[in-house]
């Protein structure tokens with residue numbers, strides 16, 4: 345079958361790879377109908393991780409069940425499903441408590457598993473014609489048959505739940521104000537979640553015009569940090585009042601206002617300045633622990649400096665980590681079905697697998713309006 349394979353920094357190619365097989369009675373094989381490119385793929389694509397050549401990318405996958413292992417009881421051939429990016433066993437203590445991103449079973453030595461991701465276990469990605477789904481009764485969410493809401497449902501694999509989770513991690517309550525740093529797919533989904541959940545004011549910080557425009561269209565106040573300091577702009581708009589909650593949807597690849605100089609601590613510093621005393625910070629943006637294969641930098645080794653004393657003085661709480669997609673995807677699916685959420689406003693491109701190399705390049709450079717790319721193998 346054909347798949348998107350990582351070659352070397354800034355290069356992926358479409359190659360023939362072996363079609364996945366059932367390896368365990370709890371597996372299913374899914375024929376992929378939609379698979380998305382994620383900002384998280386860019387960490388590997390840009391060579392900022394220890395990813396080895398030959399990895400099949402793709403952790404945001406949906407499709408039709410094609411083969412069913414004999415231990416699977418809830419799924420049958422022909423079912424339409426979307427898979428959380430997390431691979432989880434459903435049986436360990438963390439899974440039982442709803443923290444499927446921290447499954448202790450699927451990827452010993454690391455916190456949690458994922459498809460197509462360096463250090464997140466032996467699970468090839470779904471930017472391919474087929475994907476093997478382990479512990480399938482737990483890891484596949486059934487969808488209504490047909491093709492309706494394909495774009496919306498595809499976003500249930502990661503970014504819609506992850507945006508929602510970012511807001512949740514900040515301790516947000518209806519009526520509060522919130523600022524989201526990053527208007528990439530995750531930041532836009534966090535902003536959209538805050539709106540659905542009744543935020544009084546949502547500020548979204550980025551420097552890419554098309555992304556800020558999308559934030560504006562859903563009712564947020566866009567803040568362009570290439571113009572001047574984002575915190576100064578927000579405080580000025582609010583007569584000096586800080587906001588209640590903040591979300592970091594950027595992570596350690598943050599840049600300063602010119603878009604070029606890497607400044608991995610800028611978003612944390614800004615959040616600590618702009619959020620009110622006793623407020624909360626949700627951090628879905630990725631910060632890596634020590635990645636031995638990554639280029640030498642403090643941030644790649646997991647060291648980020650930020651003013652902890654100010655955070656302490658303000659009594660701020662912080663929530664971090666990968667999203668437990670499984671604990672939100674069912675409810676968010678039902679909001680989509682009920683017509684109460686339409687996250688696909690973030691989708692900019694629907695492409696074939698063959699177009700993936702060009703799409704990676706453009707999405708990575710954030711040019712030509714590439715905001716969220718869906719591939720259809």
Ligand code: NAD
Nearest residue numbers: 383384526528529530594595598599628629630665666667
């Ligand atoms: P993305 O790279 O498309 O978006 C990041 C955005 O941040 C870009 O639009 C960029 O212009 C902007 N940005 C850069 N520096 C900034 C700054 N100083 N201030 C404000 N904005 C700035 O990526 P994405 O797909 O939206 O993902 C965002 C982050 O979330 C990534 O780190 C990704 O790895 C992470 N992520 C985490 C989870 C999770 O489960 N926690 C899941 C998916 C993605």
Ligand code: ZN
Nearest residue numbers: 382384404502
């Ligand atoms: Zn993702």
